[in-house]
Amino acid sequence: MGATEETIQQIKSMAGKYEAGFVTDIETDKAPKGLSEEIVRLISSKKNEPEWMLQWRLKAFQRWLEMPEPDWQKPKFPKIDYQDIHYYAAPKSMANKPKSLDEVDPELLKTYEKLGIPLKEQEILAGVQKPVAVDVVFDSVSVATTFKEKLKEAGVIFCSISEAIQNHPDLVKKYIGSVVPPGDNKHACLNSAVFTDGSFVYVPEGVRCPMELSTYFRINELNTGQFERTLIIADKGAYVSYLEGCTAPMRDENQLHAAVVELIAHDDAEIKYSTVQNWYPGNFETGQGGVYNFVTKRGLCEGRNSKISWTQVETGSAITWKYPSCILKGDHSQGEFYSVAITNGRQQADTGTKMIHIGKNTKSRIVAKGISAGKSDQTYRGLVKIMPKAQGARNFTQCDSLLIGDQCGAHTVPYIESRNKTANLEHEATTSKISEDQLFYCMQRGIGEEEALALIVNGFAREVMQHLPMEFAVEAQKLVGISLEGSVG
Amino acid sequence: MIKIENLKAAIETDDGEKEILKGVSLDIPAGQVHAIMGPNGAGKSTLSYVLSGREEYTVTGGSFEMDAQDMLELAPEERAAAGLFLAFQYPVEIPGVNMSTFLKTALNSVRKQRGEDELDALSMLKLIKAKCADLGISEDMMKRAVNVGFSGGEKKRNEVLQMAMLEPKFCVLDETDSGLDIDALKIVADGVNAMRSPERAFLVITHYQRLLDYIKPDVVHIMAEGKIVKTGGPELAKELEDKGYANVIGEAA
Numbered sequence: 224m225g226a227t228e229e230t231i232q233q234i235k236s237m238a239g240k241y242e243a244g245f246v247t248d249i250e251t252d253k254a255p256k257g258l259s260e261e262i263v264r265l266i267s268s269k270k271n272e273p274e275w276m277l278q279w280r281l282k283a284f285q286r287w288l289e290m291p292e293p294d295w296q297k298p299k300f301p302k303i304d305y306q307d308i309h310y311y312a313a314p315k316s317m318a319n320k321p322k323s324l325d326e327v328d329p330e331l332l333k334t335y336e337k338l339g340i341p342l343k344e345q346e347i348l349a350g351v352q353k354p355v356a357v358d359v360v361f362d363s364v365s366v367a368t369t370f371k372e373k374l375k376e377a378g379v380i381f382c383s384i385s386e387a388i389q390n391h392p393d394l395v396k397k398y399i400g401s402v403v404p405p406g407d408n409k410h411a412c413l414n415s416a417v418f419t420d421g422s423f424v425y426v427p428e429g430v431r432c433p434m435e436l437s438t439y440f441r442i443n444e445l446n447t448g449q450f451e452r453t454l455i456i457a458d459k460g461a462y463v464s465y466l467e468g469c470t471a472p473m474r475d476e477n478q479l480h481a482a483v484v485e486l487i488a489h490d491d492a493e494i495k496y497s498t499v500q501n502w503y504p505g506n507f508e509t510g511q512g513g514v515y516n517f518v519t520k521r522g523l524c525e526g527r528n529s530k531i532s533w534t535q536v537e538t539g540s541a542i543t544w545k546y547p548s549c550i551l552k553g554d555h556s557q558g559e560f561y562s563v564a565i566t567n568g569r570q571q572a573d574t575g576t577k578m579i580h581i582g583k584n585t586k587s588r589i590v591a592k593g594i595s596a597g598k599s600d601q602t603y604r605g606l607v608k609i610m611p612k613a614q615g616a617r618n619f620t621q622c623d624s625l626l627i628g629d630q631c632g633a634h635t636v637p638y639i640e641s642r643n644k645t646a647n648l649e650h651e652a653t654t655s656k657i658s659e660d661q662l663f664y665c666m667q668r669g670i671g672e673e674e675a676l677a678l679i680v681n682g683f684a685r686e687v688m689q690h691l692p693m694e695f696a697v698e699a700q701k702l703v704g705i706s707l708e709g710s711v712g
Numbered sequence: 713m714i715k716i717e718n719l720k721a722a723i724e725t726d727d728g729e730k731e732i733l734k735g736v737s738l739d740i741p742a743g744q745v746h747a748i749m750g751p752n753g754a755g756k757s758t759l760s761y762v763l764s765g766r767e768e769y770t771v772t773g774g775s776f777e778m779d780a781q782d783m784l785e786l787a788p789e790e791r792a793a794a795g796l797f798l799a800f801q802y803p804v805e806i807p808g809v810n811m812s813t814f815l816k817t818a819l820n821s822v823r824k825q826r827g828e829d830e831l832d833a834l835s836m837l838k839l840i841k842a843k844c845a846d847l848g849i850s851e852d853m854m855k856r857a858v859n860v861g862f863s864g865g866e867k868k869r870n871e872v873l874q875m876a877m878l879e880p881k882f883c884v885l886d887e888t889d890s891g892l893d894i895d896a897l898k899i900v901a902d903g904v905n906a907m908r909s910p911e912r913a914f915l916v917i918t919h920y921q922r923l924l925d926y927i928k929p930d931v932v933h934i935m936a937e938g939k940i941v942k943t944g945g946p947e948l949a950k951e952l953e954d955k956g957y958a959n960v961i962g963e964a965a
């Protein structure tokens with residue numbers, strides 16, 4: 224039985240009412256459009272999940288039906304038709320999960336080659352760059368994870384979340400939803416019901432992860448949502464640095480991406496989480512198409528002296544709704560948020576962070592650099608909350624906005640809630656226009672206008688960019704230039 | 713080599729168009745150094761901006777050719793690649809962009825436009841080192857952001873450093889001497905003199921005769937109210953120093 228046929232059978236046996244059947248594609252095995260309990264069951268069964276996982280999903284689905292859409296963000300957009308989206312799409316060749324890279328469909332490998340994501344361990348090791356372990360997620364499934372063996376030697380678990388549910392159920396059960404409960408917000412709830420893949424990392428006590436970990440997400444299929452779920456746990460004294468990158472092809476239709484990322488840092492542990500987000504931003508002139516990037520990312524500094532650091536370079540997506548946050552529960556724990564957001568064309572972004580200080584002497588640092596160009600609009604939204612017991616808590620916030628042209632918008636919305644008098648909070652914000660003097664100075668030195676702009680903007684964003692892992696910094700700098708194309712001249 | 717004829721330029725202000733250059737003509741043969749002196753607000757910096765193609769200024773008449781090539785139709789970066797360099801009166805700070813990145817980007821952009829190969833990292837480093845040494849600039853400065861926190865004198869030296877790196881054909885120096893202490897003035901002048909060659913032309917804007925003691929001009933022009941009002945030899949600068957603008961220009965007018 225072919226994979227697609229098999230899916231049809233499964234659906235039929237579960238629901239028995241899908242006359243339209245499937246959109247069949249030569250390469251893809253897709254669930255029919257629409258969201259229902261049957262679809263949730265299908266996803267779970269596709270992944271051979273244990274009963275508890277299915278029940279967890281179903282509970283989330285029930286909750287989702289009742290939850291309202293968040294509406295406090297600045298970007299406004301037409302109501303999402305949740306019944307017009309495919310919630311599961313997998314390359315057919317992945318029906319029987321390949322055991323090694325040699326078994327992976329060469330077409331898929333080529334996709335990643337084109338995107339510049341190396342997957343062959345030998346080639347990576349022969350290269351000049353420091354090796355990075357990668358988990359690649361194509362639409363709804365993880366295609367491959369590299370350097371698993373090497374990491375295993377160090378005791379680090381790095382695999383897709385689907386595999387973790389199979390092989391490390393205790394860890395998943397313990398931590399999933401512990402930082403972002405399914406009922407947190409409508410998008411997170413949707414994710415909890417239909418998440419398809421994503422990465423799982425566990426770094427045991429006292430282990431410093433020997434290499435950078437990264438996941439590469441790609442939405443390929445038309446009208447397909449991507450709902451990945453990432454769970455990273457750093458046990459006592461552990462350290463891990465993780466990076467995610469994302470792309471999607473150009474589509475006239477909007478694609479929904481509703482991810483959830485949960486981080487847990489125990490005593491003295493540190494997690495560094497970096498994102499380079501480059502989803503398709505939609506048509507430059509008309510704004511048609513593009514990804515709706517509705518993401519819930521949160522880290523829990525559970526232990527004493529633990530540290531979680533978010534670094535994000537957000538250049539893509541039609542609409543971004545994203546607030547990577549830290550709950551500073553352990554005494555002396557630290558949270559950091561370094562962000563560069565670039566919007567151009569018709570993009571809209573509402574992004575920022577939340578730092579919730581619960582433990583004593585907790586520290587947080589926020590550096591947000593927003594660059595708006597074209598007819599785009601951008602909002603920084605941040606919350607710093609000091610709970611009554613957070614004696615000696617400290618926060619430093621710096622928000623800088625740079626405007627390119629006079630048709631874009633930038634807004635800064637900082638919320639501060641302090642319930643402890645000993646807290647020390649500092650906030651600085653600036654808004655400036657791209658300087659003609661700087662541009663001309665560069666151009667007089669022979670640098671073309673677009674390159675000059677990229678140089679100046681990279682300089683403006685430097686404080687954030689330098690927190691990216693070295694292996695990705697150069698790529699990210701190039702991306703800054705690419706995403707500003709068409710904004711001057 | 714440099715032919716500027718009846719060049720006129722204006723700027724858009726709140727009260728309409730304001731003409732600043734009212735017909736400037738200059739002829740600078742290769743190998744020569746011409747100096748321009750003139751009172752504040754005469755239009756000297758404006759001339760340097762118009763020559764290098766700053767967008768805010770609209771050329772309303774006249775021509776500017778370098779080696780018979782029409783420069784006015786080129787974009788600023790193309791003029792730079794063609795060999796025009798401007799040492800700014802007020803060098804611009806670019807936060808977050810370190811000097812070595814800036815120099816590398818500039819030189820490679822110029823090389824690319826000139827059809828030459830980009831310089832690899834090592835050769836670039838060597839070149840920067842050598843030029844820094846020539847100009848008494850510490851290499852630490854190359855790690856700092858462009859002009860950010862540089863002292864007045866350091867900024868000016870940095871302009872000459874960039875000029876030395878880019879090897880232009882036509883160098884316009886706008887008050888590169890102001891803000892320099894006596895030793896720095898000598899170093900900068902040596903740097904400029906080292907670049908003097910039969911293929912290169914210089915236009916040196918200054919208020920002070922002192923610089924011209926070090927960089928000996930072939931011709932001195934006086935500019936006032938958007939025009940060259942007097943032209944002479946090096947002795948004209950001395951005369952200015954003795955008599956002041958009012959008297960010298962008064963004579964010319």
Ligand SMILES: Nc1ncnc2c1ncn2[C@@H]1O[C@H](COP(=O)(O)OP(=O)(O)OP(=O)(O)O)[C@@H](O)[C@H]1O
Nearest residue numbers: 723725732750751752753754755756757758759801
């Ligand atoms: N952007 C502008 N807007 C309005 N006026 C301008 C502008 N740029 C220059 N000007 C005017 O043009 C005139 C010439 O200025 P410019 O800077 O060229 O003088 P300068 O000869 O270099 O003077 P200095 O010796 O003080 O450097 C001045 O009156 C100045 O105010």
Ligand SMILES: [Mg+2]
Nearest residue numbers: 756757758801
């Ligand atoms: Mg001037």
